Amino acid sequence: MRETPFCLRVGHLLPCSMADSSSANFTNPSTFILLGMPGLEAAHVWISIPFCTMYTITILGNITILIIVKTEPSLHEPMYYFLCMLAITDLVLSTSTLPKMLSIFWFNSREIDFSACLTQLYFVHCFSAIESGLFVAMALDRYVAICHPLRHSTILTNAVVPKIGPVAVLRGAILALPYPFLARQWPYCRTNIIPYTHCEHMAVVSLACADIRVSSYYGLFTLICRIGLDVFFIALSYTQILRAIFRLPTKDARLKTFGTCSSHLCVILAFYIPTLFSSLMVRFAHNLPLNFHVFFANMYLLLPPMLNPVIYGVRTQQIRARLLQLLPRKGPKVFS
Known part of the structure; x- marks a missing residue:
């Protein structure tokens, strides 16, 4: 397959033919064009298969978590309330981008309205911040449960936990609010082509013919x-949790206590590592091929929402046991 050369324009990579041919003025474009996977257009249908699979697992897994926690009274505890908040956040985060990605891959539907693009950008950053805040709340829950077990029920009560969710939502909404407002004020006079599968912040503002350092610096601030x-x-x-664990008298007690944190640690790594790589690459790794940028930008949106319910379903005994109860069991047929 013939490789598409890429040029650097306004601190970002664009196909040379598109960068050079963008002579028209788009001072306020009505639409943007999402390229999907530049240079891999012929393989879009095949690329859509893992994307669609990940989205299906995300939807089914997170809805299953919500149903299990709702229908099982023994799971009506702070940790599982936070898990439900995380599941809802993952559903919104993935749904804000995946349907449009699949429409690009399947139907070559690349146009996205200017306002819709900024709305998608806002949702991505808002719910990413909400998810990060929930991880902090879950870490607090594990800290209180292990370091102050006798006070856990009095500190994180059923009245306190529901209030933490709105705080995380409010913080995410406020942190993400300047993104679309800053992006809207820039004049777009070079091109309206975004070489991504979604409206990634730096990819959008890099199309402006203005000094976008305010947007870039604010992106670093929120990062x-x-x-x-x-x-x-x-x-x-x-x-503090590890210090408390190492003070336990037996190895079995230490392993059992640490096991209660293992699911949370796994989802934290699955969330922060792709997010950090994607955010830093789009700003500083301009020499890498564009497909690497697109790949990591997709992974931090697709991987955590898919892995979170899988990790908690596999590693949390109460959820696993309840899930096995919900699954249909095959038994011997009785004939009369």
């Missing part, structure tokens, strides 16, 4: 808030 501060608080919680 520090979302990853830097949140990871700091999570690490602080787990430092």
Whole structure:
């Protein structure tokens, strides 16, 4: 297959033919054009198979988590309430991007309205921040449960836990709000082509013919808030958790206690590692092929929502046991 050359324009990679042919002025474009996977257009149908599979697992897995927690009274505890909040966040985060991606792959439907693009951009950053905030809340829950077990029911009561969700939502909404407002104010006079499968923030603002350092700096600021501060608080919680675990008298007790945190640690790594790589690559790794940028931008949106219910379903005994009860059992047929 013939490779498509790419050029650097306004700090971002674009196909040379498109960058050079963009002589028209798009001071306020009515639509953007999403390319999907540039250079791999012939393989879009095949690429859509894992994307569609991941989305299906995301929908089924998170809805299953919600049903299990709702129908099982023994799971009406803070940890599982947070897990339900996480499942809802994952459903919104994946649904804000996946249907449009699949329409590009299946129907070559690449146009997206300017306002719809900014709305998608907002939802991605808003619910990513909400998810990060929920991980902090879940780390707090594990800290209280392990370091102060006798006070857990009095600190994280059924009245307190539902209030943490709106706080995480409010923080995410406020942090993401400047993204579309800043993007809307820039004049777009070079091209309206976005070489991504969705409206990635830096890919959008890099099309502007203006000094976009405000958008870039604000993106770094929210990255520090979302990853830097949140990871700091999570690490602080787990430092105290590990100290408490190592003070336990037996190895079996230490392993059993640490096992209660293993699911949370796995989903944290699945969320923060792709997010960090994608955010840093789009700003600093301009020499990498464009498909690497697109791949990592997709992974941080697709991988965590799919893995979260799978990890919790496999590694959490109460959820696994309840799931096995819901599955139909094959038994011997009785003939009269």
